[in-house]
Amino acid sequence: MRKLILLGLTQALLLLSGCGGSGTVVGSAASTGKGSGTGSGGGQTSNVVVMTVDAGPDVTATSGYDVDTPFITVTVCAPASTTNCQTIDHVEVDTGSYGLRIISSVLTPSLASALHQELATGGNPLVECTQFIDGFSWGPVKTADVQIAGELASNVPMQVIGDPSFQNEIPTACSGTGPEEDTVAEFHANGILGIGPFGDDCGGGCASTAANTFYYTCPANGTGTGSCGGVAVSEPEQVTNPVVSFQTDNNGVIVQLPAIPDPGGAPTATGSLTFGIGTEGNNGLGSATVLTSNPSTGDITTTYNGTPLAYSYFDTGSNAFYFDDNSIPTCPSSGSGTSSSTWFCPTTELSLSATNTGRNGMVSTVHFQIANANMLFSTYQGNTALADLGASAGDESGYCPNSATDCSFDFGLPFFFGRNVYVAIAGANTEGGPGPYFAY
Amino acid sequence: MKVFSSTLSAALASGALLLACGSMVPAKAALGDKIASVQTDQASMKGQLRTRSGTGYSVQEITTASGTLVREYVSPAGVVFAVSWSGPAMPNLQQTLGTYFVQYTASVRSQLTARGMHPGHNHVEVHSPSLIVHAGGHMRQYFGLAYVPSLIPQNLSISDLH
Numbered sequence: 248m249r250k251l252i253l254l255g256l257t258q259a260l261l262l263l264s265g266c267g268g269s270g271t272v273v274g275s276a277a278s279t280g281k282g283s284g285t286g287s288g289g290g291q292t293s294n295v296v297v298m299t300v301d302a303g304p305d306v307t308a309t310s311g312y313d314v315d316t317p318f319i320t321v322t323v324c325a326p327a328s329t330t331n332c333q334t335i336d337h338v339e340v341d342t343g344s345y346g347l348r349i350i351s352s353v354l355t356p357s358l359a360s361a362l363h364q365e366l367a368t369g370g371n372p373l374v375e376c377t378q379f380i381d382g383f384s385w386g387p388v389k390t391a392d393v394q395i396a397g398e399l400a401s402n403v404p405m406q407v408i409g410d411p412s413f414q415n416e417i418p419t420a421c422s423g424t425g426p427e428e429d430t431v432a433e434f435h436a437n438g439i440l441g442i443g444p445f446g447d448d449c450g451g452g453c454a455s456t457a458a459n460t461f462y463y464t465c466p467a468n469g470t471g472t473g474s475c476g477g478v479a480v481s482e483p484e485q486v487t488n489p490v491v492s493f494q495t496d497n498n499g500v501i502v503q504l505p506a507i508p509d510p511g512g513a514p515t516a517t518g519s520l521t522f523g524i525g526t527e528g529n530n531g532l533g534s535a536t537v538l539t540s541n542p543s544t545g546d547i548t549t550t551y552n553g554t555p556l557a558y559s560y561f562d563t564g565s566n567a568f569y570f571d572d573n574s575i576p577t578c579p580s581s582g583s584g585t586s587s588s589t590w591f592c593p594t595t596e597l598s599l600s601a602t603n604t605g606r607n608g609m610v611s612t613v614h615f616q617i618a619n620a621n622m623l624f625s626t627y628q629g630n631t632a633l634a635d636l637g638a639s640a641g642d643e644s645g646y647c648p649n650s651a652t653d654c655s656f657d658f659g660l661p662f663f664f665g666r667n668v669y670v671a672i673a674g675a676n677t678e679g680g681p682g683p684y685f686a687y
Numbered sequence: 688m689k690v691f692s693s694t695l696s697a698a699l700a701s702g703a704l705l706l707a708c709g710s711m712v713p714a715k716a717a718l719g720d721k722i723a724s725v726q727t728d729q730a731s732m733k734g735q736l737r738t739r740s741g742t743g744y745s746v747q748e749i750t751t752a753s754g755t756l757v758r759e760y761v762s763p764a765g766v767v768f769a770v771s772w773s774g775p776a777m778p779n780l781q782q783t784l785g786t787y788f789v790q791y792t793a794s795v796r797s798q799l800t801a802r803g804m805h806p807g808h809n810h811v812e813v814h815s816p817s818l819i820v821h822a823g824g825h826m827r828q829y830f831g832l833a834y835v836p837s838l839i840p841q842n843l844s845i846s847d848l849h
Contacts, residue, residue, distance in 0.1 A: 315807075316807065341808070342825075343808075343809050343825030343826060344808075344825065344826045345826055378776060378777040378826075378829070379808040379809065380777075380808060380809045380810055380811055380822050380823055380824055380825075380829060380831070381795055381799070381807075381808055381809070381810070381811050381822075382795065382799075382808075383777075419779075419781070420779060422781070423779040423780055423781030423782060423788075424777040424778075424779065424780055425777065425780055425791075425792060425795065425811075426792045426795050426796050426799070428799075428808075433799060435799070439808075441826065443825065443826065445826075445827065448826055449775075449826075450775075450827065452753065452754055452775050452776075456752060456753070458752035458753060459752075459753050459776065460751075460753045460776045460777070460779075461753075461776065543775075543827065543828075544827045544828040545825075545827060545828075546828060558824075558828060558830070560825055562809055562825055564807055564808050564809045564825070565807050565809045565810060565823075566807040569810055569823060588798070588812055588814075589812045589814065589821075638810070638812070640810075640821060640823055641812075641819075641821035641832065642821075642832075642845050642846040642848075643821075643830070643832070644846060644847075644848055644849045645758070645760070645769060645771040645832040645834075645845060645848040645849065646758070646771035646772060646773045646830045646831060646832045647773065647830075647849070648756065648773050650849060651849035652849075655823065655824070655830065657809070657810070657823060659807070659809075
């Protein structure tokens with residue numbers, strides 16, 4: 248168990264705010280991160296945590312491995328405790344979600360029992376059906392003290408995924424959204440830290456209607472799909488992006504990864520996640536271009552091959568560039584178990600570009616490469632950091648709102664190699680204006 | 688969001704079957720099902736359902752209580768050959784994909800546990816002769832399209848849908 252050194256933290260924060268910053272200055276794409284250690288201990292500044300792209304926590308001889316998935320280590324404590332704490336590695340960093348979620352089986356029994364259960368209106372436990380695109384994660388909302396590097400979020404609502412007390416009463420409105428991902432093996436991480444551009448995971452929709460499909464009130468140890476009922480939850484009580492609960496450095500984050508070899512990538516990659524934008528000596532915007540986002544979705548507009556795509560995003564939770572371009576061949580089915588994938592398999596590596604526009608009218612052109620995915624997976628098998636991985640999102644016109652064309656370009660983790668990407672939280676003030684925005 | 692009270696009074700006034708508003712999507716055709724008739728569905732879901740015509744197909748658009756727009760693409764023969772969704776929550780895919788839900792979840796699960804690299808949380812691709820699914824997005828904005836290739840009307844392409 249790990250002690251929080253609160254006095255040392257205060258001193259460290261005072262030192263940092265007074266000086267020009269220690270360690271590598273964020274803003275250089277060539278910076279190599281804050282050290283190669285896996286712990287959140289020495290060798291790094293208080294608002295920076297080491298972030299590693301690797302195979303994930305559950306690799307066995309017969310399992311698959313994670314590609315282009317970044318992880319950090321977090322410390323979770325019972326509220327107001329400095330002794331009942333647990334340091335948890337391989338927590339996925341996701342700009343496409345908001346809030347901290349930990350798989351129940353990862354928690355020690357003493358910590359699990361000491362987290363504070365949030366209650367819904369009516370007095371029963373608050374339980375969430377977190378919806379990812381590939382499935383759902385079900386579990387109670389509990390409050391905890393969360394420490395990441397030197398930053399502390401006190402009494403922050405988080406989710407405990409797969410808590411046994413609620414596993415026998417998953418409502419059909421939840422299980423109907425897709426496969427269940429409530430174990431480390433299903434989730435491919437010990438947990439996930441959503442640090443996208445919003446402070447809570449659902450927003451006004453979950454505050455205004457009980458039929459939001461995310462939040463439920465459930466009796467502990469209930470059984471049957473009818474035990475739980477949908478419930479509205481105020482935004483402060485929803486699962487919260489811990490960054491907004493930090494005392495300082497709470498207006499956004501910076502995701503930094505080093506450049507890696509083209510096309511083969513690297514076995515692993517080490518970068519950093521920095522808290523705060525323009526709040527310390529090491530997190531200024533510098534020459535980054537600010538692209539303000541859709542205030543409801545966080546999306547910006549990407550123009551690709553002349554088509555404006557208004558629901559585009561920078562997502563560390565996606566492991567490739569996902570977009571629609573039927574001039575790029577997709578890989579033929581292989582025997583590797585990925586026959587349903589749509590990886591791009593151009594005959595030679597493609598150099599492409601896209602132009603991103605914020606609601607503020609700022610424009611930035613991005614150049615990127617797409618390599619043959621089958622070549623990457625065979626010649627560079629085992630490399631978990633791949634910068635040139637792309638996949639077809641298929642024709643999007645069938646689902647795009649108000650559009651007869653495509654509408655979305657997903658810049659997944661490959662975009663982040665060799666860049667510092669700033670994510671500003673909705674409503675937070677920064678030196679680049681208020682969030683939500685992305686900048687790079 | 689539709690105003691619940693006007694939906695209620697309109698449905699009662701028309702004598703149509705009242706279907707519950709809420710996270711339960713009202714009884715309607717799922718992917719692959721034949722709808723009884725567009726006019727029947729439209730009357731029974733008055734205020735909640737919009738029907739419009741494309742070239743060679745019609746679309747039933749339903750906004751769920753969670754604010755997500757679900758579209759059912761219906762062939763001239765009255766068969767739902769494609770469904771799509773866009774909005775702040777996933778739809779109930781068990782209801783929307785109907786008999787194809789089992790195949791969908793099995794395919795996604797097999798990809799999660801396959802040898803080789805895992806797909807991430809924010810995309811799904813299912814490509815089989817009987818079912819194609821593209822889904823993506825992130826919290827606050829989810830998208831997806833599912834269709835049965837053999838049910839697409841002649842002379843129509845998926846890229847024609849909107």
